Amino acid sequence: MCTEQPKELLPELSRAExxxxRCPNSALxxxxxxxxxxPSDKFQYATWCLLITQARDKNYIKHISDSLINIALDYFEKQNDPVRKATALYYEGRVNHDLNNAEEAADYYLRARDxxxxxxxxxxxxxxxxxLGTLYAYRGLADLALKAYENAYDYSIQLKDSTLISNSYSxxxxxxxxxxxxxxxxxxYKxxxxxxxxxxxxxxxxLAYGEIVTVYRSLSMLDSCMYYLDKSKKIEEKHNISALPQTYLGIGETYYCMGQSDSAYFYLEKALNTTNPYTKQDATQTLYYLCRDLGKYEDAIQYNEQYWIYKDSVDNINRSSEIAEIQVKYKQEKLLNINNNLENKLLWGTIILLVIISILIYFYQHKLLKKERTIQENRKQLEMSINHLHENENIIYENETLIKALSSQIEDHVGSQEHINDQMKEFERIRQNNASLQSQNEILQRNIEKYVSRLKEKGEELKTYERLVTENTYLSERQRYLCSQLIKHINILNCLKSNPEYIDEFRCSEIFNLMNIVxxxxxxxxxxxxxxTNDDLLICCLIKLQLNNSIMAELLAISPSSVTKRKQRLKERINQHLETPLEGERSIDAYLWKY
Incomplete structure (x- = not known):
């Protein structure tokens, strides 16, 4: 009696399953x-919730609530039933996809796949x-989409299911x-x-007819395009009326390309009879171009206003999907630009090393502060002199690095004349600063020799202090070197200089995430x-990577002189938040390189 009895489904649930x-409408x-x-019978109730969600999905009924699938998932995640658990996770993804929660949908698909x-x-x-592949494809993640679609094709071959094989080919x-x-x-497609x-x-x-059309239209083979659109329309008029607006859109766009304005207008208007914001966005945009070409400017303005309304809706849908969040949840999706395990291990190893270096530097500085409060007065003066000396040496070293970077840009004549003049002023300011620091170091060295002669011996504390100062200098140089090596192994950051291309919104988000890591x-x-703002942050990232104005101009699709103006405005914004604003001759580049 104490042994758990096997659970049997209700007859209606078994029949529906x-x-x-083979007949999802009958199951529904x-x-x-x-x-x-x-609800007190949790197994039967959870199974009904899962099956009703599955049946509605297979009958192409759009999901408007996740309440039922949440009940099913909450139950089957705790049971030893991997098939129903995976099924519940998959349909949780389908429901969230219909609710335009693309981020959550991707997360559930990944968990369902595992x-x-x-x-x-x-x-x-x-x-x-x-x-999962479709979710990636509509967000331009071609490599991830290809991997998912190839997996789907392999499974369809094992099933020997012609419909799934055809869909996989599409x-x-x-x-x-x-x-x-x-x-x-x-x-x-063929x-x-x-x-x-x-x-x-x-x-x-x-599905295949509708998508092969995009290829023929791109190849300007409009007759073939119309052939498949007509075949698709005939099938949908008999069997799937809800899919007709998308086909009408394709026909209207093709007629527009063929110069048949009346036919194009007729089908584009019919395409608007849908709730799909993507279809409406494309239809109103083509109608705008059509009316503009025909000189119907009032109609063109109305369609243009509608287009921007639908575009905002589409952008809101797409904006909810931050692929970086999906990557965080699953290690196999992290750092999409890293194409093999060796690069991934190298990247994470370098990050861990950077963290260790940062911790060592922190404890080193903490130890210095504690030592300053306990050491005797003479040794305190000596330590302060040595500290000042090494600080000056570090500043001189960093200034020499800045001088090399500025010299390279000046020699290449990169940027506007105004920008080059600013660079030369910065160059001269740093050179004078180095000369002043060298003079200070000579005075400090004489003071150190005087304090050492008074103390007669440095003692263990002073030796330890000097060793820590040397280690700090080495760690700072090591950190700078590792950052440069890390950038070389991150394709997205490395290609900004070697192969500059316009940075769109998605690439901008990836660059922010990677810069946070480096x-x-x-x-x-x-x-x-x-x-x-995000535009200001992007400029900061490009400056931090020490890219010159010409490369930045290509990445931002603006002129080099506009880059100089943006830097000036950025400097003004940053000055508003600094206790000691940057002097007129000090460039924003030099400030951010050391930030």
Whole structure:
């Protein structure tokens, strides 16, 4: 009696589960008509919540709430049932995808994939990888999307399911077009169409028809484009009316490219009859261009205003997905620019070493403060002189580094004449500062020799102090060297100089995350200390990487003179938060290099 008895599903739930794959509409009807199990019977109730969510998803009913799937997931995560646990995680991802919570959806897909790997449910694994790949593809993460789609294809082959194989080929075609490999994309789409036609899978056919059109349009093969759009429209008019607006959009855009304005206007207007903000955004943008070309400027203005409304909606949806958060939750997704395990280990090893160095420097400074309070007066004076001497040496060393960087930029004649003049003034200021520090060091050296002769012997404390000062100088140089090596091993940062390309919003976010790693909490400190905007922070990052004005101009898609003006405005903003503002002749570059 004390032994736990095996749990058996209610007859209606068992029947719905059997019907789910081959006849999901019948499964939904069974679940809707049955009496909902009592919440006190947690197993039956959680299973009903899972199956009703699954049935609605398979019948293309958009999810508007996550309350039911949350109940199912909360129960099956605690049970020894990996298939239902993975299924619940997958449908939690599907629900969040419909609710435009892309970040949460990606997290649940990844967890579902990990849970399903311990099962032989290849159909579930295939679906997880398809939706995960699509999430990556729409955010421009082609490498991650390709890996997920390849996994989906492998599982579909093991299942020998023609519909899934066709869908996998379409997905591979999609990621090929992201990489602008049109020939490979066409090959994948044609394979998908051939398999779907042979299997008679209309859903797989419309998917392949709809996506091969984008390739033909990019290749300006508009007749082929219209051929597949017409075939897709005929299928959807009979079997999937909800998908018609997207097809109407494709037809309207193709007619617009062919110069047939009336037909283009007719289909683009029909494409607006949808709730999909992506479709509405593209349709209103093309209608704006069409009306503008026809001289209908009032209509063009109205469509342009609608376009920006829909674009804001799409941006809000996309903005909710911060891929960096997904990477933090799963180590295998971290640092997307690192392409192999060796580079990953090197990166993390360097980061750990930097942290250790920072801790050593902190304890070293703490020990210096404690020693200053306990040492005798003569030794205290001696230590202060030595400390001042080494501080001057460190400043001289850093100034020499700045002089080399400034000399290189001046010799290359990089930037506007105004910027070059500022650099020459900074160069002269640093040189004079070094001369002054050298003079101070000669005086300090004489004082040190005088204090040592009075003490007759340095003693163990003084020897330890000098050793720590030497170690501090070495650690500072080591830290600077490791930062430069770390940047060389991070492709995104290294390519900013070797292959400068315009930095879009997504790359900007990646650069901020990586700069926080190389220079611990750099972005957070800049935000806290100076209340800077993202544009200002990007300028700070490029200056910190010691890029010249010409390269920065290419990265920001502006002129070198505009870069100089931005730096001046940045200097003014930073001065507002400094107790001692930067002097007129001191450049913002020199300040940020040492920040």
């Amino acid at each position: 059997l019907l789910m794959q 009807a069974v679940l809707d008509s049955m009496e909902v199990p009592s 849970a399903a790997k311990n099962t032989t449910d290849y159909r579930l694994l295939c679906l997880i990888n398809i939706h 997905c591979l075609g999609r990621v090929s077009t992201l990489n602008n490999d049109w020939t490979k994309g066409l090959d994948y 394979k998908a169409i051939g398999i779907a036609e042979q299997a008679g899978s209309l859903k797989a056919l419309t 220079y611990p909490n750099l972005i957070d400190r800049l935000r806290r200390d100076f209340s800077l």
